Amino acid sequence: MTKETLNNKIHYLNYCGLPWNILMIDSFGDFGPCCDKVLGNMSEYENISSIWNGEDLVSLRKGLVGGNVSKMCSDCVYLKQMIRKEYASPEEIKDIWGGLRPNPPDKICKRGPKVITVDFTSKCNLRCIMCKGDGLERINNREMDIETIEELSSLFFSGLESLIVGGGGELFCHSNYHFILDSIIKNRPKISSINTNGTVSLSFDEWGKCVEAFDVVMFSIDALNEKTYEKIRGKNHFSQIFRNIDILRKMKKRKGFRFGFNFVIMDTNVEEMYDFTVKAVEKWGASQINFMHVHGHNHYSVCKNGDLSNKYNEEMKKIHRYSKTKNEIIFTLPGFIQ
Ligand SMILES: C[S@@+](CC[C@H](N)C(=O)[O-])C[C@H]1O[C@@H](n2cnc3c(N)ncnc32)[C@H](O)[C@@H]1O
Ligand code: SF4
Numbered sequence: 001m002t003k004e005t006l007n008n009k010i011h012y013l014n015y016c017g018l019p020w021n022i023l024m025i026d027s028f029g030d031f032g033p034c035c036d037k038v039l040g041n042m043s044e045y046e047n048i049s050s051i052w053n054g055e056d057l058v059s060l061r062k063g064l065v066g067g068n069v070s071k072m073c074s075d076c077v078y079l080k081q082m083i084r085k086e087y088a089s090p091e092e093i094k095d096i097w098g099g100l101r102p103n104p105p106d107k108i109c110k111r112g113p114k115v116i117t118v119d120f121t122s123k124c125n126l127r128c129i130m131c132k133g134d135g136l137e138r139i140n141n142r143e144m145d146i147e148t149i150e151e152l153s154s155l156f157f158s159g160l161e162s163l164i165v166g167g168g169g170e171l172f173c174h175s176n177y178h179f180i181l182d183s184i185i186k187n188r189p190k191i192s193s194i195n196t197n198g199t200v201s202l203s204f205d206e207w208g209k210c211v212e213a214f215d216v217v218m219f220s221i222d223a224l225n226e227k228t229y230e231k232i233r234g235k236n237h238f239s240q241i242f243r244n245i246d247i248l249r250k251m252k253k254r255k256g257f258r259f260g261f262n263f264v265i266m267d268t269n270v271e272e273m274y275d276f277t278v279k280a281v282e283k284w285g286a287s288q289i290n291f292m293h294v295h296g297h298n299h300y301s302v303c304k305n306g307d308l309s310n311k312y313n314e315e316m317k318k319i320h321r322y323s324k325t326k327n328e329i330i331f332t333l334p335g336f337i338q
Contacts, residue, residue, distance in 0.1 A: 022116070024116075025117070035295055118167075121170070123174065126199065143175060153187045157184065198219040198244050220262040221233075281326060319333060
């Protein structure tokens with residue numbers, strides 16, 4: 001093996017672990033290893049193992065390991081950003097991929113995905129400004145049908161390390177969301193979590209089911225104040241969201257249950273990041289905060305001029321410092337912008 005090939009190999013091995021760890025399934029039954037990337041459809045396969053070890057995913061992994069990267073991966077903004085930086089340090093890798101490290105394809109593929117994310121519906125009552133491109137076209141009236149929900153949960157969820165509901169669409173806009181909650185409760189993965197916009201009014205009993213189905217409930221609000229929220233999410237829903245949170249906080253919960261907030265970083269809200277973090281923890285009672293860059297187009301496009309990246313980095317530094325004083329809180333923080 002030449003030095004160049006070896007470098008390439010290490011290079012790509014370092015940069016993307018998703019096809020070894022994650023399977024994303026949308027309401028069409030389309031699957032892929034990351035957001036907005038479709039490799040195939042569930043209906044073409046017999047079960048999870050045939051998807052996981054099927055040609056589509058295996059050739060994607062081989063491409064990453066061998067340096068012969070597929071078009072899908074070479075178009076990926078994350079991978080492009082990383083390539084410019086040459087080798088990433090272990091800390092950067094941890095920041096970027098949450099510590100997921102790929103192993104040689106043939107060995108690890110046998111154990112199946114660690115994480116499955118499922119969009120049970122593409123329906124949504126909101127039209128947030130960053131949820132666009134492929135995503136928005138897909139916000140239609142598509143719902144996963146009962147048979148597929150049943151098959152998916154009984155075949156895939158039991159024994160799974162982590163299930164994430166809500167990569168796109170809003171679960172509580174699915175006309176059979178009770179059935180989905182029951183299916184998750186029946187086939188409990190080790191850890192399950194949901195992203196929700198929190199704007200659909202749920203009763204005490206419905207939250208009771210959510211608490212049984214999920215270990216983590218993440219509310220996506222992306223803003224410290226109501227004006228910013230409205231700019232991003234179209235209408236001010238703060239009072240409804242906090243009514244839901246109040247109910248949730250009163251529920252009896254299993255040990256380890258967490259709720260928290262998602263925040264997608266954009267020019268609209270970049271200056272609120274730190275104050276949002278403090279308020280979310282100290283006032284709103286969050287035990288987890290996830291910050292995310294915008295994907296689906298160049299995720300740095302929202303902070304590309306020097307001024308904004310300075311603001312972003314300043315906010316991130318403050319959040320990093322604050323997070324060190326709050327060991328009990330989980331923070332998911334993306335890297336600094338260079
Ligand atoms: C697409 S939403 C689906 C679940 C639910 N409707 C919600 O808003 O939480 C899942 C998460 O992705 C975030 N999101 C939306 N558009 C995004 C984008 N272009 N880039 C990164 N995250 C995005 C949302 O803010 C939310 O936290
Ligand atoms: S609430 Fe969620 S799915 Fe709906 S438009 Fe906003 S980010 Fe997208």
